[in-house]
Structure formats: C-alpha cells, structure tokens
Amino acid sequence: MEKALKALLLQSLSVLLLCALADFGSGSVLEGMKERFRALPGLLTVVPPLVDLRGNIGCALGSRLGTALHLGTLKPRFSRSWELVGNALASLFLSVVGSVTVVLVSLLIRGSLGLSFHLLSLLWIAAVSGMLAGVLITFLTILVAFQAFRRGWDPDTVTGPVMTTAGDIITILCIYLAVLWWG
Amino acid sequence: MRFWRTVAESYFILLACAIISTFSGLLAESNLGFLTTFSFLLFMVPVINDISGNVGSILGARLSSALHLGTIARGQRRELYFNLKALSLSSLVMYAATSLFLLLYLLAVGGSAKYALVMLVSGLLLTPAVILSSTLLALFSFARGLDPDNVTGPVITSLCDVLGMCSLVLSARLIL
Numbered sequence: 001m002e003k004a005l006k007a008l009l010l011q012s013l014s015v016l017l018l019c020a021l022a023d024f025g026s027g028s029v030l031e032g033m034k035e036r037f038r039a040l041p042g043l044l045t046v047v048p049p050l051v052d053l054r055g056n057i058g059c060a061l062g063s064r065l066g067t068a069l070h071l072g073t074l075k076p077r078f079s080r081s082w083e084l085v086g087n088a089l090a091s092l093f094l095s096v097v098g099s100v101t102v103v104l105v106s107l108l109i110r111g112s113l114g115l116s117f118h119l120l121s122l123l124w125i126a127a128v129s130g131m132l133a134g135v136l137i138t139f140l141t142i143l144v145a146f147q148a149f150r151r152g153w154d155p156d157t158v159t160g161p162v163m164t165t166a167g168d169i170i171t172i173l174c175i176y177l178a179v180l181w182w183g
Numbered sequence: 184m185r186f187w188r189t190v191a192e193s194y195f196i197l198l199a200c201a202i203i204s205t206f207s208g209l210l211a212e213s214n215l216g217f218l219t220t221f222s223f224l225l226f227m228v229p230v231i232n233d234i235s236g237n238v239g240s241i242l243g244a245r246l247s248s249a250l251h252l253g254t255i256a257r258g259q260r261r262e263l264y265f266n267l268k269a270l271s272l273s274s275l276v277m278y279a280a281t282s283l284f285l286l287l288y289l290l291a292v293g294g295s296a297k298y299a300l301v302m303l304v305s306g307l308l309l310t311p312a313v314i315l316s317s318t319l320l321a322l323f324s325f326a327r328g329l330d331p332d333n334v335t336g337p338v339i340t341s342l343c344d345v346l347g348m349c350s351l352v353l354s355a356r357l358i359l
Contacts, residue, residue, distance in 0.1 A: 005269050012273045016237055020281050023233045027226035034219045037212070044215060045208035048232075048344045049201035056197055056337045064189070082185075090189040094197065102201040109205050115212075161237060164340070168229050 019165040026168045029176060036179050042117030043125070045110050047175065049102045050129065054095065054171040055164035058137045061091040062159025065145040069155055076146040088138050095134025099126040125178040133174040137167055196337055203341035207232075207348040214352050221359055223298040224351070227285075231302070232347040234277045235309050236340035239317040242270040243335040246321040263318075271314050278306025297358055304354035305347075312346050 030047075037044045064087055068074035074083045103126035107117050141163050148158040211218060211228070218224045245266050249255045254262045286299035317339045324334050 005265065005272075008269045009273060009276075012238075012241055012270070013276060016234060016273060016277050017280065019233055019237060020230055020277060021284075023230040024226070024284075026229040030228060031222065031226040034225065037215060038219060041212075044212040045205060048207040048211070048348075049204040051229075052204040052337075052341050052344060053197055053201050055340065056200060057193070059336065060193055086186045087189070090186050090193075093190055094193055098194065098197050098201075101198060105198065105202060106205040106208065109202070110209065113209070115209075160240075160336075164236065165233060168233065172229070 015161050019161055022165045022169060026172045029169070029172045033176055033179070036176075040118060040121060040179070041115070042107060042110060042122050043179070045117070046103050046106050046122060046126065047172070049106050050099060050126065050175060051168055051171045053098050053102050054133055054137055055167040057091050057094050057098065057134075058141050058163030058167045059160050061087060061138065061141045062145055062163050063156060065142065066149075066155035066159060069145065069149045076149045078142070078146075084142070088142065091138050091141070092134045095137070096127065096130040099130030099134075102126070121182050124182055125175060128178040128181065129171065129174040132177065133167075133171045136170050136174070137163070140166060140170075196334065200337045200341040203338070204344045207341075207344035210345070210348045210352065217352075217355070221298075221355070223285075223289075223294065224301070224355055227298075227302050227305075227351060228348070230281055231305060231309065231351055232344050234274065234281070234306075235313045235343040235347050238270050238274045238277070238310075239313045239339040239343050240336045241273075242266060242314065243317045243321045243339050245270075246318060247325060247335060250321065250325045267314060267318065271310055274310040274313065275306070278303060278310070282306065301351070301355050301358050304358060305350040308350040308354060309347060312350070313343055316342055316346065 065074065065084075068083050068087075069076060074081065078084070100123060103122055107119065107122065110117055141159060144162055145155045145159050148155045246255065246263070249262050249266070282299045282303040285302055286296060288294075289296055289298055317335070320335050320339060320342070
C-alpha cells in the first residue's frame with residue numbers, strides 16, 4: 001500500500017474508531033428510551049435534528065476558538081475577554097433559540113404530512129434540553145480547544161470530531177432528562 | 184457586533200440542516216413499530232450516522248482543500264481518486280470493525296447474530312451513497328463559490344443522517 005494512503009487511513013481510522021465506541025453509549029440511551037418514543041408522538045422525529053444542531057454548534061464554536069487561538073487573539077485560559085465570552089454566549093443563545101425553532105419547524109413538516117404530535121411537551125423538551133446541553137457542550141468545547149492548543153495539537157482537527165460525538169451523547173442524555181422531567 | 188454576526192450567520196445554515204435531519208427522524212418514526220419490536224436497531228442509529236457523517240465530512244473537507252489548492256482540476260484525477268479510495272476504505276473498515284464489535288457483544292449477551300449482519304449490510308449500502316453525495320456536494324458548492332468549509336460539513340452530516348436511516352431500515356427489513 002502506498003505510504004500516503006497508509007498515513008491517511010491511520011489518522012482517519014483512529015479518530016473514527018474512538019468516536020464509534022462512544023456512539024455505542026448514545027445508542028444504548030436511545031434503546032433505553034424506546035417506550036418514551038411510543039408514548040410521545042413526534043419525539044423521535046425531533047431527536048436527529050436536535051442532535052445534529054448541537055453537533056454543528058459545538059463544531060462551529062470549536063473552529064472559531066481554534067482560529068482565535070491560532071491568531072493569538074485568545075489565550076488558552078478561562079477569562080472575561082469578550083473573544084471568549086462573546087463566542088460562548090453566541091453558542092448558548094443558538095442552542096436554546098435554535099432548539100425551539102428547530103422543533104417548531106420539524107413539527108410543521110410533521111403536521112403538514114398529517115401526523116399528530118404533542119406541541120407543548122415537545123417545546124418544553126426542546127427548551128430544557130437546549131439549555132442543559134448548551135451549557136455542557138459550550139463548556140466542554142472551550143475545555144477541549146484549550147487543552148488541545150496547550151498540548152500543541154491543532155484544535156481545528158481535534159474539536160470537530162470530539163464535539164460531534166460528545167455532543168451526541170450529551171444531547172441524547174439531556175433530551176432523556178427533559179422527557180423524564182416532563183413526566 | 185461580533186455576537187449578532189455569529190448568531191445570524193449560523194442560524195440559517197443550522198435551520199437548513201435541521202430541516203434535512205427532520206426527514207431522518209420522520210423516517211425513523213414511521214418505522215417506529217418495526218424499530219422497537221427488534222432490540223438493537225435503535226442502538227445502531229448513532230453509530231451508523233456518526234461513522235457516515237464523519238467519513239463524509241472528512242472527505243468533503245479534504246476535497247475542498249484540494250479544490251482550493253488547485254490539485255483537483257480538469258484532467259487531473261489522481262488526487263480525487265486517492266481521496267475517494269482512502270475514505271471508501273476507511274468507511275468499509277469502520278463498518279466491519281463495529282459489526283465485529285457488535286457481534287462479540289451479541290454473543291456475550293446471547294442476542295441473535297443477525298443484528299451484526301444488519302449493521303454490516305447497511306454499512307455496505309451506505310458507503311457508496313455517502314462517498315458519492317459528499318463528492319458531488321463539495322464539487323457543487325465549490326463551483327457555486329460557497330466556502331465548502333462552512334457549508335459542506337453541516338450539510339453532509341445532516342444528509343448522512345437521512346441516508347444512514349434509509350440504509351438501516353432497508354437492510355433490517357431485508358434481513359430480519
């Protein structure tokens with residue numbers, strides 16, 4: 001096998017394998033929520049868009065922090081600098097407002113296909129899980145970007161895959177918590 | 184102000200991607216009876232979606248860098264074929280490895296080995312679909328002058344959610 005191909009395979013496979021192992025964790029939570037999906041029509045419809053939304057927000061935050069760290073406009077420590085606080089607030093805001101609009105849009109699509117759903121409980125689940133997961137993911141992304149940068153790894157290559165995978169587990173767990181809270 | 188610019192720029196692309204993923208959720212829910220009758224099917228959803236999403240976005244990012252650098256241009260197919268070969272191989276190896284892992288787990292808990300086969304077959308169905316769609320998306324968005332780094336990543340992961348759910352339902356219906 002050519003050398004370049006080998007190197008690329010080694011890099012991509014090691015990241016992919018780590019992520020896949022973690023995904024078995026999110027899979028077991030979904031499997032455990034089975035009965036809830038049957039009891040609450042519309043819940044399973046909003047899970048992929050919510051999970052996707054959080055992965056994208058984490059990725060984008062990681063990539064903005066990576067750029068700021070490389071440019072030197074941000075130092076890798078927790079501080080009150082606007083570069084850090086502004087970015088963190090933007091991703092928190094997107095997480096809550098994004099979740100609610102995403103659920104509204106998904107339910108609109110669902111409704112236009114003539115399928116039933118429970119609006120209030122799903123909006124509540126979107127808002128609560130958006131808040132919970134938003135805080136956790138924002139904090140974790142900052143932590144991962146800082147640690148990667150301090151160790152001399154490129155935050156751009158590390159935060160993306162790490163945050164989409166960690167985002168999956170955190171989001172699914174937060175949705176489950178919100179569902180349990182609603183009753 | 185930076186805050187509102189970030190929010191406004193991200194909001195619409197996030198919403199567009201969420202609309203694509205909604206179809207993955209709708210597909211799952213319309214097969215809910217089937218997915219919950221058999222155990223382990225919901226369990227596979229994040230694994231399958233994540234592998235294909237990662238493979239698709241790595242391929243998309245690599246192709247967009249190559250397009251920007253000019254190493255993929257008319258008449259020059261080497262770099263393109265190299266990336267297609269590498270990522271198809273990664274994808275196949277990943278599905279083989281995770282199916283094997285699932286098989287070992289099934290043997291340990293006394294489940295049916297058919298579920299590992301479902302995972303393998305959906306991986307085999309999914310790989311060409313993911314490679315083809317992210318290549319087309321990277322080429323198309325570059326031709327349109329969109330920055331593939333901002334657009335293709337989120338769109339590919341959403342698209343892979345839908346493709347992943349399709350292939351899982353298809354292979355489960357074929358095998359179980």
